[in-house]
Amino acid sequence: MxxxxxxxxxxxxxxxxxxxxSAEPVDLILPVADTLAQSVALALSGYDGGWLVIEGATLANLDFVVPGPRTDSHAAWYAGPHRMGAGHVRHLGLHAARKDGGAWLHGHGQFAAPGWEGPTFGHILPLESRLATPTRARGWAIxxxxxxxxxxxxxxxxxxxxxxxxxxxxxxxxxxxxxxxxxxxxxxxxxxxxxxxxxxxxxxxxxxxxxxxxxxxxxxxxxxxxxxxxxxxxxxxxxxxxxxxxxxxxxxxxxxxxxxxxxxxxxxxxxx
Incomplete structure (x- = not known):
C-alpha cells in the first residue's frame, strides 16, 4: 500500500x-550562456524539448535545493538554496521546458565541491546555475x-x-x-x-x-x-x-x- x-x-x-x-538520440555541446536553462535551450534549438544527462562537469555557479517541510500553503516545500559556487556535477538528468515564455529546465542530480559538507543530491536551480565551459550532454531531443x-x-x-x-x-x-x-x-x-x-x-x-x-x-x-x-x-x-x-x-x-x-x-x- x-x-x-x-x-x-x-x-x-x-x-x-x-x-x-517523437524522440531522437542526441550528443550535444551546451554553450556557455547567462543561465544553465539558456545553455540547454540553445543546444536544443529547433526541437520542442528534450531529456538530457550531464556527467562530470564543473559549473561556474551551482545552486540547488532539497526537499523541505510542509508550509501553510504546500504539503511539502524546499530547503535551501545550497550554494556550491563552482560546484561539480557528477550526474544530472533534466527536462528542457518553457516558463513564462522563456527557457526553463527541471533537473535532479548529484553534486560535489571541495570541502562541501551539505547535501550532495537535489533539484538544481536553472536560472541561478550556469556553465563554466561548453559542456557535453547526451540524451533525447523531442x-x-x-x-x-x-x-x-x-x-x-x-x-x-x-x-x-x-x-x-x-x-x-x-x-x-x-x-x-x-x-x-x-x-x-x-x-x-x-x-x-x-x-x-x-x-x-x-x-x-x-x-x-x-x-x-x-x-x-x-x-x-x-x-x-x-x-x-x-x-x-x-x-x-x-x-x-x-x-x-x-x-x-x-x-x-x-x-x-x-x-x-x-x-x-x-x-x-
Whole structure:
C-alpha cells in the first residue's frame, strides 16, 4: 500500500497526462550562456524539448535545493538554496521546458565541491546555475510535444505540463499526479499512449519510498532521478536515486505498488 500526502487543492479525477511525441538520440555541446536553462535551450534549438544527462562537469555557479517541510500553503516545500559556487556535477538528468515564455529546465542530480559538507543530491536551480565551459550532454531531443510550466491547482506548485506541438510517434511525454503508485501509473499512462515496451526516463518525487531489499525510508517528501527504467509487456520497473528531507541519499529499485507520487513525476517513455 502506498503512503499518501494530502495537498491543499482539489484533486482532478484524471491522474495523468500522456502526449505522443517523437524522440531522437542526441550528443550535444551546451554553450556557455547567462543561465544553465539558456545553455540547454540553445543546444536544443529547433526541437520542442528534450531529456538530457550531464556527467562530470564543473559549473561556474551551482545552486540547488532539497526537499523541505510542509508550509501553510504546500504539503511539502524546499530547503535551501545550497550554494556550491563552482560546484561539480557528477550526474544530472533534466527536462528542457518553457516558463513564462522563456527557457526553463527541471533537473535532479548529484553534486560535489571541495570541502562541501551539505547535501550532495537535489533539484538544481536553472536560472541561478550556469556553465563554466561548453559542456557535453547526451540524451533525447523531442518533437511533437513539450513541457510548459503552469500552476497546478491541486499541489499549488508551478509544474511542467505536457503540451502538444503537432504530435509524433514512438515516444510519449507523461506527467503523473500525486497519490498513485508510480510504477503502475507509469505503465497505464504509457499504454494509453500506445507503448507497452520501452525505456522510462525522467524524475519526480515520492512519499516514504520503498526500495527493493532496503529498509523503509521515512520521508514524506523526496526528490528522485530515474537511473534505469524499463517497460515490458505493460509492467514498469524503475530504479531511482533520491534525497530525503534530512538530506540523506538512497538508490534502488522501486517496490511495485508501494511508492506513491508525492508532487509529480515527469517522464519520457521511448518505445522499443
Amino acid at each position: 502506498i503512503s499518501q500526502l494530502i495537498h491543499p487543492g482539489p484533486a482532478p479525477a484524471r491522474r495523468w497526462a500522456a502526449l505522443p511525441c 518533437r511533437g510535444a513539450g513541457f510548459v510550466v503552469a500552476t497546478d491547482p491541486e499541489t499549488r506548485f508551478p509544474l511542467n505540463q505536457p503540451v502538444a506541438c503537432g504530435g509524433g510517434t514512438g515516444a510519449a511525454l507523461i506527467t503523473l499526479r500525486p497519490n498513485q503508485d508510480m510504477t503502475q501509473a507509469t505503465a497505464l499512462a504509457a499504454a494509453e499512449a500506445g507503448i507497452t515496451r520501452g525505456r522510462i526516463l525522467g524524475l519526480g518525487s515520492i512519499v516514504n519510498p520503498r526500495l527493493a531489499g532496503q529498509a523503509p525510508i521515512d520521508s514524506y517528501a523526496t526528490e528522485i532521478l530515474l537511473t534505469d527504467g524499463r517497460l515490458d509487456h505493460g509492467d514498469a520497473r524503475i530504479e531511482t536515486e533520491l534525497v530525503t528531507l534530512s538530506g540523506t541519499r538512497h538508490k534502488g529499485w522501486l517496490e511495485p505498488g508501494e511508492n506513491g507520487v508525492c508532487i509529480t513525476a515527469e517522464l519520457l517513455v521511448i518505445a522499443d
